[in-house]
Amino acid sequence: MYRISELAEKVGLSRSTLLYYEKQGLLQGKRQENGYRVYSEKDLQRLLLLQQLQAGGLTLKECRACLDSKIKRSLLQQRLEQLNHELEQKQRARDLLAALLGEASLRSWHESIDQLAPDAHLDWLKQQGFSEKQALHLKWLSKDMNEHEQYMADFMTVFRGLERWGPGSDDDTLKALSLVPSQPNQVIDIGCGKGFSTSVLAQHTQAHITAVDNEQSALDALGQRLTDENRADRVTLSCASMTELPFAPASFDLIWAEASAYVMGVEQALQQWRPLLKPNGYMVISDLVWLSDNPSATAQAFWKGEYPDMQTVATRLTQMEQAGFKLIDHFTLSEQAWRDYYQPLKVRVAELKSSMPDSAALADIEHEIGIYEDHLGEFGYHMFVLQKG
Ligand SMILES: C[S@@+](CC[C@H](N)C(=O)[O-])C[C@H]1O[C@@H](n2cnc3c(N)ncnc32)[C@H](O)[C@@H]1O
Structure with missing residues (x-):
């Protein structure tokens, strides 16, 4: 006892x-x-x-x-399920801490937090010491703050060697310009990249054009082309962020933004850029949209990660109206516009593959090209021609 x-x-x-x-x-x-x-x-x-x-x-x-x-088996079963759930949560907590310490990939975490709380995610990245430009690149491209530098170096190795940085063609740019009812005097091309649209605008209007991008190397390439075309005096190059454009309200008759507004979010861009337009000014903006009511699971899963805010044309039109714009016209970019973008990209990836066998950036670009090839038509780029209401 x-x-x-x-x-x-x-x-x-x-x-x-x-x-x-x-x-x-x-x-x-x-x-x-x-x-x-x-x-x-x-x-x-x-x-x-x-x-x-x-x-x-x-x-x-x-x-x-x-x-x-x-x-009671049911009681034990219930407990077991609960424990499994707790273990999963603990495992996720552990994975996150290990990833934050650089011991594993942070990609899925960045992707999920970006869908859940995009603004807080960006602010937090800035607190970690990333500039706005880096934070946006991290959000859209590398998706892993531990791998960011290498990823961006690889990404730029691919794109620096290419002319087009997004789907588009001179014909589509011209078609959109022909829908703008009056000749502009002051135009801003936001996120101009190497400036294909800038060149077309300079060639087909008498306007002065301000070409803005936050990538100096793209502006340098545009500057060279304009000099070659003898149009440099018609264009001012401005290395600035589309989120904080350094121009006075009512400075422009026409805002042009091909394949760039997504970077800060289309709704935010409409809202923030509108004051830059003179009364009754025009905006031409292109965006990636769902073209099918019933896209494949593969395309949906891919774009959920790459462009969570992708919308249908109808939703974008409603947002544009709500942001104070009248619709003048809209159309889907031609398949040629896509081919002009991704065929040279495909060749470039093939060229670099043997020298960059482990590059995550290269693998992502290759995957994206595969999605274009297999699913284009379910989604596409859409051009909207708007007037400030
Ligand atoms: C998909 S490319 C489109 C380029 C060009 N408009 C075209 O259609 O070929 C997006 C462009 O936006 C630029 N960009 C990204 N973030 C930006 C920012 N915060 N401010 C200004 N430009 C930015 C990139 O450098 C790139 O040139």
């Missing part, structure tokens, strides 16, 4: 815990004539079994039910 303090020592619990167990009916000592409680070997073993059940994650109440009657 054991006294309560001896029993407590044997099972590694405190005296008060055993008294509590006794109150809960989990343990029943015998009171001796002198008032002391004593416990048998059977009581000790019952306690040890209880501890095992507790280690399986059962509550005291559930342990008692298991000790006093036939074990």
Whole structure:
């Protein structure tokens, strides 16, 4: 027989815990004539079994039910599911900490937090020391702050060697320009890249054009082309961010933004850029949209990760109206516009593959080209010609 303090020592619990167990009916000592409680070997073993059940994650109440009657499978099953869930959560917590410490990939975390809280994600990245430009590149491209530098170096190795940085063609640019009802004097081309659209605008209008991009190398290439075409005096190059354009309100008759508004979000771009237009000014903007009501699961899964805010044409039109624009016209970019973009890209990837065999950026670009080839038509670029209302 054991006294309560001896029993407590044997099972590694405190005296008060055993008294509590006794109150809960989990343990029943015998009171001796002198008032002391004593416990048998059977009581000790019952306690040890209880501890095992507790280690399986059962509550005291559930342990008692298991000790006093036939074990309930449904109860154990329920507990097991709960434990599995807790383990998954703990595993995710562990993975996140390891990834933040650079021991594993942060991609899925960046992707999911960007879908859940995009603005907070960007602010947080800036707090971690990334510039706005880097944070936006991280959001759209590398998606892993530990791998960011290498990813962007590889990405630029691919794109620096290419002319077009997004789907588009001179014919589509010209078609959109022909839909703008009046000749502009002051035009801004936002996110101009190497400036194919800038060149077309310079060639087909008499306007002065301000070409803005935050990538100096793209502006340098555009500057060279304009010099070659003898149109450099018609264009001002401005290395600035589309999120904080350094121009006074009502500076432009026409805002042009091909394949660039997505960077800050189309709705935000409409709202922030509108004041830059003179009264009744025009905006031409292109965006990647769903063209099918029933896109394939593959395309949906891909764009959910790459462009979570991708919308149908109808949704964009509503947003444009809500942002204070009247629709003049709209059309889907030709397939040629896509081919002009991704065929040279495909050739460039093939050229670089042997020298960059482990590049995540190259693998992503290759994957994206595969999606264009297999699913174009389910989605596409759409051009919207708008007037400030
Ligand atoms: C998909 S490319 C489109 C380029 C060009 N408009 C075209 O259609 O070929 C997007 C462009 O936006 C630029 N860009 C990205 N973030 C930007 C920012 N915050 N401010 C200004 N330009 C930005 C990129 O450097 C790139 O040139």
